[in-house]
Amino acid sequence: MKYALRKLGLFVLTLWAAITLNFLLPRLMPGSPTDAAIAKLSQNGPVTQATRDAIEAQLGVPGGNLWDQYVSYLHQVVTFDFGVSYTFYPQSVGELIGQAFPYTIMLVGIVTIVAFVLGTLTGVLAAWRRNTWLDSLPTLTGTFASTFPYFWTALLLLFFLGYVLHWFPTSGAYGPTASPMFSWDFIVDAAYHAVLPAVTILITSVGGWILGMRNAMINTLGDDYVTFAQANGLKGRTVAMKYAARNAILPNLTGFGLALGGVVGGSILVEQVFGYPGIGFLLFNAVIGQDYPLMQALFLLITVSVLVANFLVDILYGVLDPRTRR
Amino acid sequence: MTTTQSFKSISTEEVARPPHRLAFIGRAFATLWANWKSRLGLIILGLFVLVAIFAPWLAPYGATQDGFPRNADASWAHWFGTTAAGEDVLSQLIYGTRISVTVGFIAGALSTLVAVLIGLSWGYIRGFGAEVVNFIVNLFLVIPGLPLMIVIAAYLQNGGLAMIIAVIVITGWAWGARVLRSQTQSLRSRDFVTAARFSGDSSFRVVFHEILPNMTSLIAGSFFGAATAAILAEAGLEFLGLGDSSIVSWGTILYWAQNSNALLTGQWILLFAPGLCIALLAMSLTLINFGVDAISNPRLREGSAKAPRTAPSARTEEGSER
């Protein structure tokens, strides 16, 4: 109980610090949101003073000193009202996030789970059949693939499978004439559009899981109780799955928790390249456009997700492994 | 544990003299070489370092020398073609090695240094101080890395390589610190540490003279991991255009290729080659890390340096378990 309370206390404190940091970070960047808007406009021709004033009035220069802004920001956080975006004016932040969130969750969430399951099972196999090709091949190719820069894999896949071979669509989450709705056609269309981004993330992330699980398994396989189980005549597969894997998976689980939390923020590059309308693309636009309200809300969303995931995993770990409850 | 060993007669002086510190490095290198994966990694890394050092002699032209026909396809004069600005791609790739290797190593080393300083101290101290550090580290871990990098890059307003290294270090030290901390914690309860403390050693000495040497392979592993992450982060930052676009690195080649639509001009090699180099360099470091893992955990060793089947007894040099 004390363990859980302590973790909760830490969680709340970290949450507060993260919220405050999220408030300060966007204001670090030089230039105001008006400057960002003018930078965009000035590419089409000179921008007059009048236009500049009009835009500033439209976007609303953040008023009050830093403390006032902070207080109103805290108020926003508690009431979940984050105001209107600057770059997507006059759309509200809530509206934008609501539109983008499902796509990221669907894409990155599913891919992370698939990568975890696939990687962990392969890792078990690799550890059990160590020093055979069943070990070297997945480990090496997985590791090599994990060193590919995200955007590089994305660009090459996009180019060859999308533009040259026309096997997959080149942008968007669904077709140009479709509208989001809960119909079978739409779900198939959305899945079709998600294949390339999903494959990109899968290729790059599966290697980590394979390696982690393999190493953990190898450690566990050297433990005495495994030798004991084998000496007792239990089948290899039983030993591997029922005894070794269950213990070996614990460190990986922590990583999985973190990864799930990181799902929300980790897809910027992929979404950018594929024009996929998720949280990552939104965040990129927000940062480039000095969009304080949107940036704050998104940073908050991401940090809260990671914190919550971490917290849940900590609790889960406490449940699964009594040794940590000291 | 019934092993038979043949004893060689040794004089007392030889026994009394402790093995030379640097002999450890030689032994580590031998272990790395024995493992075929890390051997491959060392070879690839060595190749890249050599290319970086000898770039002016290897590259057919200067890195920023332009005036060649633009967007040219591969030819004998230009093995990989030319960029949209009329520069030779192969020369840029070769000179770019310097930046990537340098940034990777420096950023990785600094990141590891910070992680060591913080992680070890944090693992050693107990009580409220540890909780405070835990809190700070969690904070750094929780903030999304890439957006944080973008914000810091915009704030620092392009200080060139120094800024990129600073950004990578600021966003990257936390992970290593955590790993090192948990290992320090488990070592702290070992006998030799208690002995050192009771014999009056200051905390600083205990941490950095007793505990640290037992973690060298873990720190080395951490360094290679950090260097890998640094190389990928530098490429990512340059690709987004947040770095210094006037230096020639693999990341900036990708940036210019993307901006001049290399895919459209049919020059997919402009995108393929730098990315492949980044992947290979990062891969070599990861491969070496396989070997480093094996040093710290004998169970993972391959080849002739394999550990005996039974669990090894406590060894003072290395053998810290995960």
Add this chain to the structure above:
Amino acid sequence: MIAAAALALSGCSIKIQSKQDPSIPADTMLLAADKGTPMMERNFNPYLVNKRAASSYIYEPLVVINVLDGTGTPWLASKVSQPDARTIDYTIRDGVKWSDGKPFTVDDVVFTLNLIKKFPTLDLKGAWQHIASLETKGDHLVIHLKEDDAPAQDIISQTLIVPEHIWKDQKSPDTWRDPNPVGTGPYTLASFTSQQYTMDKFEDYWQADKVQVKHLVLPAATNELDIATKGFDWAYAFMSDVQGTWVEANPNNKYWFPPGGIIGLMPNFTVAPFNDINVRRGIALALDRDKIADSATEGYMKPAGQTGLILPNQEKELDPSIPDGGLITQDTAGALAAFAAAGYTQQGGKLVGPDGKQFSFSITTANGYTDWLRAVQEVRKELTALGIDVQIKQPQPPGYQQAIQNGDFQVAMGGMGAGVVFQAFNATLSSEFATPIGKATASNFGRYTNPEADKLLAEYKTTVDPAKRLELSHQLQRIVYDDLPVISMYYGGLWGLYNDAKFTGWPDADDPYAPPQTYDQTPLLVFTHLKLRKDGE
């Protein structure tokens, strides 16, 4: 061995083909004018920054100004006259209908002007900085200006007119997204999804007989790869190697890149030694503009003259006494002489000033503007050859904006020139913009002040006589040429791409009736000019 592998790999360089979508009929244009982020919001309010691009094809101004040379085509105003420098008399065209059938009258114009007065955030062009009062006389709208301000006509005429009967009920027109826009323009919104929208011709448009393109399709995915591969009819984008990519993708693909502005170096006049004409002249003479233009724009654009005019568009304005259209050729000997007059001499390969230190300064450009970056790198090469130490600062675009607005730079990349000649000179030379360092301004970021120029500009505002205006323009050009308020380098281009398989009558170098841009008001000129290609043509 690496060579062979490389050759083998690169040999398979893949060329993209672009085929027009056969399902798109012959009277429908596929247009790359809008861009999703990555989705498009249904926002057609013409005064909002984030409006859809095609909102410009729905709402029309009183006069359409060709940004290439500043000529105005009377549009919703059938006639514009300026009896004196304080009055503008618009004859509002009759026979114009709104797309919902209601008639367009002078009341709509008055309502619109009062609307943007009431909500200043909508007054994007700043019309009410010049207007004193409005007066209607039948179908005439007479505008009284605050002072002698003849050039204000160009600004006020660009106001987009919205229908009174719809907008009067809007409580907050400054945030209203106008999802079902009603305008006087040639097209109306047909269908909308977040990744593509289509427009139909407005059959009762007041120039309906001139509009032959019946439908428009505007997708959201319009990056360069999309433009080159999906069979677009009209696009606006900078294409690297346009010949090898766009033109070769389809036999009917053509392009036209006219100059749209001047890119140059803006010295900060409040920072020594840039207030010294000899230093500016030294820098100007040291530059190899051919190389800079070639490097920055991949050879598409030419070096720019030092008159503040965009040539050849504004040839007629050119002062004949200025040699060579104002083009300054590289003259390192002359540069060194100019620097010497300012007290800088070459010592040991470095250009050293009167204080004994090497002449060193920074050029501020915006991160991500790749053509500017290439230009600055080239400039750095040429100045380094003389022994000057040049650093490049590249803040992100908003940071760059902040720096130049506050005067926080030594030399910055920037531009000058505009279609309307007065605007061009006013923005560059007028001391009304020369705010102190730290206080933001919107133009003349270098804080140039010259009482002579101010006098000429004030005089320009008081006259409506074209001959007098031309003479004043000559004198202003002379000031730009002699005093170097902005050191011009090369022309910035307008990147027009089009395909004439289905439609002919595109603007090009032989017929520059409009710029090739797909945004702002000039597409109205294009849509009323394009014809369907007849079979056998």
